[in-house]
Amino acid sequence: MEIIEEISKSIIxxxxxxxxxxxxxxxxAIEIEDNENAxxxxxxxxxxxxxxxxxRFPLCDDTGIPHVIxxxxxxxxxxxxxxNQIHEGIALGLNNLPARPMAVKGNEIQRIEQSIGLYEKPGMLKPASILIDCANDESTYKREISPDTLNLHFILEGGGPEIRAKTYRVYHKRSFKNVIDTAIDxxxxxxxxxxxxxSIPSIGIGRTHYEANALLLKSVAYGNLTNQSDTEIYVNSRLNDTGIGPLGFGGKTTVLGSYVNVGNQRASGVRIVAVRPSCFVEPRVATLKL
Structure with a gap:
């Protein structure tokens, strides 16, 4: 029961x-901004x-879908x-928050059509499939994981950024710049x-659509804006140059930073790239160390 309670607190x-x-x-960003509206x-x-x-009120009305690493x-x-404790703890946390009811009732057709409504309890919203990370992982965000480590990372992913996300192939043409510039576009x-x-957008580059998104999700859990790579700094500069700015008002800050996670690659002319823009309340992340 103690772990379930701690997981509930992590969700909150x-x-x-x-x-x-x-x-x-x-x-x-506020300090350097000279656009009054921004x-x-x-x-x-x-x-x-x-x-x-x-x-202890949610950062956004869209309280997000739980993802676990x-x-x-x-x-x-x-x-x-x-x-099982992870599932129970997430349900308890969503109910105690309380999160917005978002779980759709029914069979596979009814869930797609949303034809019989939603469950009233927020905790009926199930987490996405759980991702497991270990020391054998090879990526930009590779972790030094000690033998006795057992950490649970909880990420709440909102709907707006998911609508604007994209996963697709890029022909690399033996140029990293071609791949990263495509993701920036x-x-x-x-x-x-x-x-x-x-936003704090994330980019995952892998061999399959699943792998690219797994790399992206890990970057969301592990990324830190005080330790940005040269590639991430380049992404930040390019996106801030768009002048979109906060809430679309223009100005210097379209992104606060970014995460770029490159995993294993295969002998091929194609790289699978996943991108996800976050809204200004994301990434929403908490870690429980067991």
Whole structure:
């Protein structure tokens, strides 16, 4: 029961607070912004963060779909009991938050058509399939995972960014710049339509659509805006040059930072690229260490 309660608290934490690096990035953006409307929007966003954390109220009405990464060292076991506790803890957290009811009732056809309505309890919203990470992972965001590590990362993914996300093939033409510029072009288009910038977009580059999105999700859990790579700095510069700005008001800050995670590649002319723009309340992440 203790683990279930701690998972519930982690879900509430992810929904109501942002990490220090994101708050610092927003404060820095306010300081350098000279567009009056953009500066006002950024200040209102910061105030929203502070109110949500103080009241333990969700950062956004779209409380998101839970995603879980289990980070496991070689001496730890992932049991069926733990997986059940994760599901129970997430349901308890969504109910205690309380999250917005979003789980659709019915069989496969009724769920697609949303023809018989929603469940009243927020906890009926099930998490996405759980992703397991270990020391054998090879990617930009590769972790040094000690043998006794067992961390649960909870990520709440909102609907707006999912609508604007994209996963597709890119012919690399033996040029990393061609691949990353294609991803930036996709993000430029999506951020222009998102409506709730500034964003912290994520890019995953892998061999399959599943792998590219798994790499993207790991970057969301592990990324830090105070430690940006040269590639991420390039992405930030290109996207901020679009002038979209916070809430589309223009200005210097379309993105607060970005995450770019490149995994294993296969002998092929194709790279599978996944991009996801986040809204200004994301990434919503919390970690429970067991």
């Amino acid at each position: 934490e992810a929904s109501t607070t942002l990490t220090d690096d994101k708050l610092v990035a927003l404060e820095n 500066r006002w929007a950024l200040s209102q966003i910061l105030e929203n963060y502070k109110v949500a954390e103080k009241t 289990i980070e496991a060292g070689c001496e730890r076991e992932i049991t069926g009991d733990l997986l 996709w993000l430029s288009d999506s951020l222009n339509m998102l409506g709730c910038t500034p």
